[in-house]
Amino acid sequence: MSALNVAAIRADFPILRRTVRDERRLVYLDSGATSQKPFQVLDAERNFYETCNSAVHRGAHQLAEEATDAYEAARANIAAFIGGRPADLVFTKNATEAINLVSYAFLNATLKSQQGKDLPPGSEKFILNAGDEIVVTEMEHHANLIPWQELCDKTGATLKWIALTDDGRLDPKSIQEVIGSRTRIVAFTHQSNLLGTINDVATVVTRAREVDALVLLDACQSVPHMPVDVAQLGVDFLMWSGHKMLGPLGIGCLWGREELLSAMPPFISGGSMIETVTMQGSTFAPPPARFEAGVPMAAQAVGLSAAVDYLRALGMDNVQEHEHMLTQAALTALSAIPGVRIIGPTDIKDRGSAVSFVVDGIHPHDVGQVLDDLGVAVRVGHHCAWPVCRRYDVPATTRATFYIYNDLDDVDALVQAVVAAKEFFGA
Amino acid sequence: MKLESLYQEIILDHYKHPHGKGLAPNFASEVHHVNPTCGDEITLRVSINPANPDLLLVSYDSQGCSISQASASILFDQLNDQSFETGEKAVEHMVAMMQRTQEPDEDILGDGIALVGVAQYPARVKCALLSWMAWKDAAIQAGAEVPNNTEIANSTELGEGK
Ligand SMILES: Cc1ncc(COP(=O)(O)O)c(C=O)c1O
Numbered sequence: 001m002s003a004l005n006v007a008a009i010r011a012d013f014p015i016l017r018r019t020v021r022d023e024r025r026l027v028y029l030d031s032g033a034t035s036q037k038p039f040q041v042l043d044a045e046r047n048f049y050e051t052c053n054s055a056v057h058r059g060a061h062q063l064a065e066e067a068t069d070a071y072e073a074a075r076a077n078i079a080a081f082i083g084g085r086p087a088d089l090v091f092t093k094n095a096t097e098a099i100n101l102v103s104y105a106f107l108n109a110t111l112k113s114q115q116g117k118d119l120p121p122g123s124e125k126f127i128l129n130a131g132d133e134i135v136v137t138e139m140e141h142h143a144n145l146i147p148w149q150e151l152c153d154k155t156g157a158t159l160k161w162i163a164l165t166d167d168g169r170l171d172p173k174s175i176q177e178v179i180g181s182r183t184r185i186v187a188f189t190h191q192s193n194l195l196g197t198i199n200d201v202a203t204v205v206t207r208a209r210e211v212d213a214l215v216l217l218d219a220c221q222s223v224p225h226m227p228v229d230v231a232q233l234g235v236d237f238l239m240w241s242g243h244k245m246l247g248p249l250g251i252g253c254l255w256g257r258e259e260l261l262s263a264m265p266p267f268i269s270g271g272s273m274i275e276t277v278t279m280q281g282s283t284f285a286p287p288p289a290r291f292e293a294g295v296p297m298a299a300q301a302v303g304l305s306a307a308v309d310y311l312r313a314l315g316m317d318n319v320q321e322h323e324h325m326l327t328q329a330a331l332t333a334l335s336a337i338p339g340v341r342i343i344g345p346t347d348i349k350d351r352g353s354a355v356s357f358v359v360d361g362i363h364p365h366d367v368g369q370v371l372d373d374l375g376v377a378v379r380v381g382h383h384c385a386w387p388v389c390r391r392y393d394v395p396a397t398t399r400a401t402f403y404i405y406n407d408l409d410d411v412d413a414l415v416q417a418v419v420a421a422k423e424f425f426g427a
Numbered sequence: 428m429k430l431e432s433l434y435q436e437i438i439l440d441h442y443k444h445p446h447g448k449g450l451a452p453n454f455a456s457e458v459h460h461v462n463p464t465c466g467d468e469i470t471l472r473v474s475i476n477p478a479n480p481d482l483l484l485v486s487y488d489s490q491g492c493s494i495s496q497a498s499a500s501i502l503f504d505q506l507n508d509q510s511f512e513t514g515e516k517a518v519e520h521m522v523a524m525m526q527r528t529q530e531p532d533e534d535i536l537g538d539g540i541a542l543v544g545v546a547q548y549p550a551r552v553k554c555a556l557l558s559w560m561a562w563k564d565a566a567i568q569a570g571a572e573v574p575n576n577t578e579i580a581n582s583t584e585l586g587e588g589k
Contacts, residue, residue: 363493363496364465365494365554380467
C-alpha cells in the first residue's frame, strides 16, 4: 500500500503521457536531477504571464502592483513551507547561486575589511583571517564544494572535509575531529544526491556550535522529499532548487537567519538592491532585496509557490513514506541481481530515494544506454560529486531516483532493464 | 532495439579485447584527456619511430565506457606507426562522421566505421572522440608537422577538458 494515489498524481503530469525510444512508456527515474512539473505549476506560471506580467517592485501601475503582490505572496508561502519567515527567504537562480551568495559574502566581507571599508554590523562573522578553516564533507555535490575551494583559494583559508565510512555515512569521529576551533562555517548536504544518505544534522550542528562556527545545509535533495523545518534543524543557512520539487527551472531559495543576512555584503549588485545611489557610492537595501538585484523571476516564484501547494496537499510525510517504500523495493531487488553493487547505504534507515549502483563488467554509461533504450530514464556519471566516486573507487555510477509519480511498476521496469543490460553485454 | 546499431559486434569485440592497451616507457609527449560528463579518461603517449621520423608510435591507457574503450582500441589499429598527415585525416573524418557530415570510409577509419551509430546519440559522441582528440593533441606536442594552425584551435574545443 502506498501513502500516495500515484494514478491520480500521474494524471497531473502531462509529460508522463509521452513515449520515448520507439513508443515505450516513459519510466522517469531522474527526478534527483530535475523533477517533472504538474499542470498546477504550469498553469500558475502561465496565469501570471496572462494576467499581471510586469516588472516586480518597479512600475507605478496596477499590473506592477499585482505582480509584486503575487511575487511576495509566493515568498511567504514558500518560506512557510520550511518554517521560515518571508523576510529571511531570498530568491536566487538555483541552489548553486544560493551557495555562492554565502561564499561570496565571506569573500566580499574579507576584501572590504582588508581595505578598511564600511561593513554592516555583525559582519565579523564573515571576515576570514589567516588560519581560518572552512569545513565541507566528502559527499558534497560540486555546488557545495567548488565555491568553498574558490573561497579558500582567494583568501588563504584552508578547506577541510569530513570523511565517509565504507557504508556511505559521515564518519562520526571525523565530524568531531575536523570541525575545530578555527572552523568558520560547516557546509554540508542534508541528503547526498549520489549515495542517498540522509545526514544527522543535529550532530554536526552541536559540534559546530561548540566552536562557534556557522552551519549551512544544502537541502536540494531534502526539501522536495521530506518535511523540513529550519527552526527544528537549527542551521544558519539552508538552500534548495525549485526545479527538483515540481517547480519551474530558474528559481532557487536561500533561507538565512535574519541577523546573518543583515550582516552580509551583497553578492550580485545592480538595480533593485539599493537604498540610495550617488556617483560616489551607494547603500544597500535590507534583505531579502539586497540579494535580489535586477528584475526578479516572478513567474517562476509563482510557479514554485504552486508546487509548494501541491506538495503540501499530498503531505510531506506521505511523500517520504511513499519514496521509502519504493527505495526499499529497489534496494532489495537490485541487490538480488548477481554482479550489482549498491554505492551508498543499503540500510533504508536515514536514507532517501537516490539509489546509485554499479554492474560488474558493464560501465555505467552502457547500463544507462540499455535502460534508455527500454524507456527507463536514469542518470549516469559522477553526478557532480566526483570525489564520492573516487572515495568508493568507481569511475561513475548509474543512479535511479524516485518521486511522487513513480510506483512499483517503475521499480520493476528498472530491475528488468538492468537484467537486460547484463544479458546484452554478456556480463 | 536500436541498440545493435550503436553497439555493433565489432565494437563489443574491441571493448572486451582492446588492442595495444598499455603505456610504452619512452615517449615524446603524453596527454591526459577526460570526458567530464561521465568520467572517461585516457592517457596517451606519442613517440617518433626511431627508424622513420615521419611515423608516430602510439601507446595508451584508458578507462571508461564501451564506446570510448573500443574507439581507443580502433585508434591504435589505425594510427599506430602512421604519419601525422594520415592520422590527422582520420581524426577529421571521425569528427565529420560524428557530425553526420560525411559517410564513413573504411579505407580511412578501418573498424572505426562501426562507430557510425554513435552519431545518433549526441551524449555519446564525446566518448567516441576522446582518444582521437587526445592523439591529435599528443601528436602536435610531439612536434609533428602542423600544416594549419587554425585547425588545431578548432580541434581543442572538441577535445574538452584536458
Ligand atoms: C545535493 C545537491 N546540491 C546542489 C545541487 C545543485 O542544484 P542546482 O544545479 O539546481 O543549482 C544539486 C543538484 O544537482 C544537488 O543534488
